[in-house]
Amino acid sequence: xxxLPVQSKxxxxxxxxxxxxxxxxxxxxxxxxxxxxxxxQLHNFQWWRMLTAHFLxxxxxxxxxxxxxxxxxxxxxGHYFKMACYISQFFVLCLGTSIGLxxxxxxxxxxxxxxxxxxGLFVIGAYLDIQNQFKTGWIMLLxxxxxxxxxxxxxxxxxxxxxxxxxVAIDAHLFGTLTGSIIILYYIGxxxxxx
Numbered sequence: 001x002x003x004l005p006v007q008s009k010x011x012x013x014x015x016x017x018x019x020x021x022x023x024x025x026x027x028x029x030x031x032x033x034x035x036x037x038x039x040x041q042l043h044n045f046q047w048w049r050m051l052t053a054h055f056l057x058x059x060x061x062x063x064x065x066x067x068x069x070x071x072x073x074x075x076x077x078g079h080y081f082k083m084a085c086y087i088s089q090f091f092v093l094c095l096g097t098s099i100g101l102x103x104x105x106x107x108x109x110x111x112x113x114x115x116x117x118x119x120g121l122f123v124i125g126a127y128l129d130i131q132n133q134f135k136t137g138w139i140m141l142l143x144x145x146x147x148x149x150x151x152x153x154x155x156x157x158x159x160x161x162x163x164x165x166x167x168v169a170i171d172a173h174l175f176g177t178l179t180g181s182i183i184i185l186y187y188i189g190x191x192x193x194x195x
Contacts, residue, residue, distance in 0.1 A: 005078035013086035014074045018067050021055045021114070025063050032056055037098055037111035050098035051091060056112035062164035066114040073118060077125030089183060093120035096179025097172050105171040113169065116176030119144060123180030127187065148177045 005011060024031040037053035038046075057063040081089070097116035101108045122144050129137030148170075156168030 004075055009082045010078045010086075011074070013081070013083045013090070014070055014078065017055070017070060017090065017114075021057065021063060021067065024055050025057060025060070032112065037101065037108075039102070039106075039109045042102060050102070051094045053098065053112050054094045054114050054117050057114075058112060058164050058166040062113060062166070065164070066118065069118045070114060070121075073121050073125060077121070077128060080125065080128045089121070089124060090117060092183065093117040093176055093179050096120070096182065097175045100175025100178065101169075101171060104175075108169065108171060111169050111172060113164075113172065115169065116172030119148065119173045119176035120180030120183070123177055124183055127184045131187075144177060148174050 024035065035049060035052035036056055037049050042049060057066060078086075094117055097120070098111075101111060123141065126137045126140035126144065129140065131137075151168075151170040151173060156170050161168050
């Protein structure tokens with residue numbers, strides 16, 4: 001039987017992220033003015049935007065899609081992460097995604113959304129499934145990399161772009177996936193040091 005990780009040590013962190021995202025959606029346009037990833041403002045040393053942009057969304061549909069994605073990932077892999085671990089990985093994924101956009105995607109002037117972070121969480125969860133002898137982890141890991149590669153070659157889905165009323169930030173997906181993969185390498189390194 002499938003058991004959801006509803007204990008507070010596994011569920012509080014995703015709930016906080018969802019609640020903050022909802023409060024910021026209600027606070028628009030003020031929240032985007034001060035918290036969105038904005039390359040011009042980053043040049044003015046407003047570095048907090050590298051973290052806060054991931055809690056913002058272009059519209060209600062975008063918010064609901066990302067909340068759904070976060071909830072599904074929690075249902076799949078939430079039992080692997082206690083609160084401190086989840087929050088620390090979440091913020092590393094936020095920073096990794098934003099730094100990747102800043103250094104390697106100069107065309108990206110403005111960005112909001114959780115999708116890059118969600119890709120990273122998916123990668124980490126797939127790796128932990130593999131470590132726990134679930135063969136589906138390999139399928140998920142391969143699948144996310146195939147999706148990201150397809151987006152880089154052929155672009156994003158036009159249907160999703162219409163839903164969120166913005167261009168789909170495929171580079172955020174790439175850098176979130178790469179950051180998640182770097183976190184996996186960290187896990188592998190720690191495991192080797194312990195053996």
